Amino acid sequence: MRAAWLLTLMTSALPASAEVFLLGQPIDCVLGQDCFIQQYMDHDPGPDATDFTCNGLSYDTHTGTDFGLPSLVAMQAGVAVLAAAAGTVTALRDGMPDTGLSPETAARIDGRECGNGVVIQHEDGWQTQYCHLKQGSVAVRQGQQVAAGDRLGLVGLSGNTAFPHLHLSLRRNGQAVDPFDPDGQITCGAPDPQTLWSPPIAYAPGGLLGAGFATAVPDFDAIKAGTASEVITPVSPAMVVWGHAFGGRMGDVLRITLSGPEGLITDHSDRLDKEQAQFFRAAGRRMRAGGWPPGTYRALISLWRDGQMIDTQLITMEIE
Numbered sequence: 001m002r003a004a005w006l007l008t009l010m011t012s013a014l015p016a017s018a019e020v021f022l023l024g025q026p027i028d029c030v031l032g033q034d035c036f037i038q039q040y041m042d043h044d045p046g047p048d049a050t051d052f053t054c055n056g057l058s059y060d061t062h063t064g065t066d067f068g069l070p071s072l073v074a075m076q077a078g079v080a081v082l083a084a085a086a087g088t089v090t091a092l093r094d095g096m097p098d099t100g101l102s103p104e105t106a107a108r109i110d111g112r113e114c115g116n117g118v119v120i121q122h123e124d125g126w127q128t129q130y131c132h133l134k135q136g137s138v139a140v141r142q143g144q145q146v147a148a149g150d151r152l153g154l155v156g157l158s159g160n161t162a163f164p165h166l167h168l169s170l171r172r173n174g175q176a177v178d179p180f181d182p183d184g185q186i187t188c189g190a191p192d193p194q195t196l197w198s199p200p201i202a203y204a205p206g207g208l209l210g211a212g213f214a215t216a217v218p219d220f221d222a223i224k225a226g227t228a229s230e231v232i233t234p235v236s237p238a239m240v241v242w243g244h245a246f247g248g249r250m251g252d253v254l255r256i257t258l259s260g261p262e263g264l265i266t267d268h269s270d271r272l273d274k275e276q277a278q279f280f281r282a283a284g285r286r287m288r289a290g291g292w293p294p295g296t297y298r299a300l301i302s303l304w305r306d307g308q309m310i311d312t313q314l315i316t317m318e319i320e
Contacts, residue, residue, distance in 0.1 A: 021085065021122065021123070021124060021126050021196065022085070022196055022197070022198035023084040023085055023128075023170070023179050023196050023197055023198065024082065024083075024084050024085065024148050024149060024197075024198065025082070025084070025197070025201065026067065026081060026082050026083070026084040026128075026130065026166060026168050027067045027079060027080070027081060027082065027155060027166050028079060028080040028081075028082055028151075029067075029069075029079055031067075031201065031202070031204075032202070032204060032207070034069075034070070034074065034079075035067055035068060035069055035070075035074075035079070036067075036068050036070070036204065036207065036209065036246060037057070037065060037066065037067055037068070037201075037203075037204065038057070038066045038067075038068040038163070038165060038246055038247075038277065038278075039051075039057055039058050039059060039062055039065070039066040039277075040052055040057050040058050040062075040065055040066075040178070040180060041058065041062060041063060041064060041065065041176065041178040041180075041181075042058040042059065042060060042061055042062040042063070043058075043178070043181070043184070043186055044058075044060070047060055048060065049062065050186075052178055052180045052181035052186055053186075053188070053203060053205075054186060054188035055205055056249065056275055057205070057206075057247055063169055063176045064129075064131075064167045064168050064169035064170070064176075065167070065168050065178075065179065065180070066165045066166070066167050066168075067155075067165055067166045067168065068163055068164065068165040068246070069155055069163075069164045069165060070209040070210050070226070070244070071164075071209075071210065071223075071224060071225060071226030072157070072164060072224065072225045072226055073225065073226030073227065074164070074226060075098075075134070075154075075155055075156065075157060075164035078134075078154050079154060079155045080151045080152075080153075080154060080155075081118075081130050081133055081151070081152045081153045081154060081155055081166050082148075082149050082150065082151060082152065083120060083128075083146045083147065083148055083149060083150045083152055084120075084128050084148065084168065085120070085122050085126070085128065085148050086122065086145075086146065086147050086148050087120040087121050087122035087123070087126075087128070087145075087146060088120065088121050088143065088144070088145055088146075089118060089119070089120055089140045089141065089142055089143060089144045089145075089146060090119050090120065090121045090127075090142065090143075091117075091118070091119040091142065092117065092118045092119070092138055092140065092141070092142055093112070093114070093115075093116055093117055093138075094116045094133070094135065094136060094137070094138040094153075095116065095135060095136070096109075096112065096115050096116050096135060096158040096159060097135050097158065098134055098135050098156045098157035098158050098164075099157065099158075100157045100158075100159075100161050100162055100163075101159075101160045101161060101162060109159055109160055112159060113131075113159050113160035114129070114131035114132070114159050114160075114167070115131055115132045115133065115156065115157075115158030115159020115160070115161065116131075116132070116133040116134065116135060116137070116138060116153065116156060116158045116159070117129060117130055117131040117132070117133055117159075118130045118133070118138060118140060118152045118153065120146060124172075125172050125173040126170070126171070126172050127170070127171045127172070128168060128169065128170055128171075129167075129168070129169040129171070130152055130153070130166060130167075130168060131159060131166070131167040131168075131169070132155070132156055132157065132158050132159050132161045132164075132165060132166060132167055133152070133153040133154060133155070133156045133158060133166075134153060134154040134155060134156030134157070134158070135156060135158055137153040137154035137156065138152065138153045139151050139152060139153055140152055140153075163224065163278070170196070177196075179195065179196040179197055180195055180196075180197070180201075180203070181194070181195075182194055182195070182196050204247070204311075205247060205305070205310060206245065206246060206247025206248060206249070206252070206303060206305070206310060206311070207245065207246060207247065207303065207310065207311035208243060208244065208245050208301060208303055208311045208312070208313045209244045209245060209246055209278070210223070210226075210243075210244045210313075211241065211242060211243045211244065211299065211301045211313050211315050212228055212229030212230075212241070212242055212315065213229060213230060213231075213232050213239065213240065213241055213297075213299070213315070213317050214228055214229065214230045214240045214241075214242060214282075215230050215232065215236045215237060215238055215239070215240065216237075216238060216240060217240055217242070217282045217284075218240075218242055218280075218282065220280055223242060223244050223280050224244075224278075228242060232292065232297070232317055232319060233292075233319065234291040234292050234293075234294070234319055235287070235291050235292075236287060236292065237286065237287055238284055238285065238286045238287060239258070239265070239284045239285060239287070239292065239297070240282050240283070240284035241256050241258050241282065241283060241284055241299040241301065241315070242280055242281070242282040243256060243280060243281055243282075243301035243303075243313070244278070244279075244280045245278070245279055245280070245303050245311070246277060246278045246279075247277070248272050248275060248276040248277075248278075248279050249272065249275050249305065250272055250273060250274050250275055251271065251272065251305070251306070252271070252272045252303060252304065252305050253269050253270065253271050253272075253303070253304040253305075254269070254270050254272075254279075254281045254301070254302070254303055254304075255267075255268070255269040255270075255300075255301070255302045255303075255304060256268050256269075256281065256282070256283040256299060256300075256301050257299065257300045257302075258283065258284065258285075258297065258298070258299045259297070259298050259299075260292070260293070260295060260296070260297045260298075261293055261294070261295025261296065261297075262293060262295075265284075265285055265297075266283050266284060266285055268283035292319050293319070294319050294320055295318070295319060296316055296317070296318055297316065297317045297318075297319065298314065298315075298316050299314070299315050299316075299317075300312065300313075300314050301313045301314075301315070
């Protein structure tokens with residue numbers, strides 16, 4: 001994922017109480033490339049949800065930051081969860097399966113929504129909690145002293161979750177704190193300069209998680225699993241391009257432009273009619289007589305909002 005529109009958060013003069021407490025990135029990945037932030041802490045006091053920029057990348061009563069992986073394949077490869085700051089492990093849980101929340105698992109998850117997790121107590125009343133770790137991956141013990149960047153476990157799908165991610169909660173003296181907006185004073189349309197992240201973390205208002213070729217419109221479960229891409233041959237019945245995105249708002253447009261050695265094959269746009277945390281769109285053509293000619297096929301997938309492109313991805317394929 002290569003975001004074309006990012007609002008960069010700059011660390012500036014923090015309150016005196018926060019100057020000695022900063023957070024490192026709690027997941028071992030490159031944001032905007034192989035991981036992303038799906039949801040932020042909810043700042044809306046009512047039934048709606050608002051993130052720290054007054055956008056909708058949150059849900060009602062959400063008290064943390066969700067660092068997501070684009071697929072189950074990425075989770076199975078193993079992505080480390082890291083201590084965001086030095087401290088003492090005061091609680092942990094392991095052994096819950098990576099099944100996520102479903103009608104079949106709801107009773108087993110009730111009261112253990114965090115899934116496999118770790119709690120770290122820091123100085124001056126600060127505390128971090130790391131949720132949804134992979135079963136059997138917790139690498140620390142209760143009472144252990146950890147340094148910033150130490151491995152705590154792996155990103156998983158345990159507890160109350162629908163996709164593989166790390167939920168990080170930050171509290172001070174028992175009160176939830178948004179590390180992107182620690183003073184709680186939202187300025188709509190602009191990031192709060194008083195961030196606890198070091199180095200700063202950029203805000204992406206949505207973006208592409210992946211794209212690929214297939215011989216038919218894939219199932220969304222296959223896309224989320226990371227198994228939707230297929231090899232196109234000269235005799236494939238169709239050539240379809242799919243794009244997987246997050247943070248969709250009503251009115252967003254996902255455009256797919258596919259061309260081959262003989263020119264344009266399709267140029268298709270879909271407009272979202274509602275907000276969607278994750279979604280996909282697909283476009284393509286059936287094989288014509290004679291099959292697919294040899295050469296290079298290029299697909300440009302782009303996400304547009306209010307007439308501006310906020311993310312784009314180019315994928316290519318060779319048919320011999």
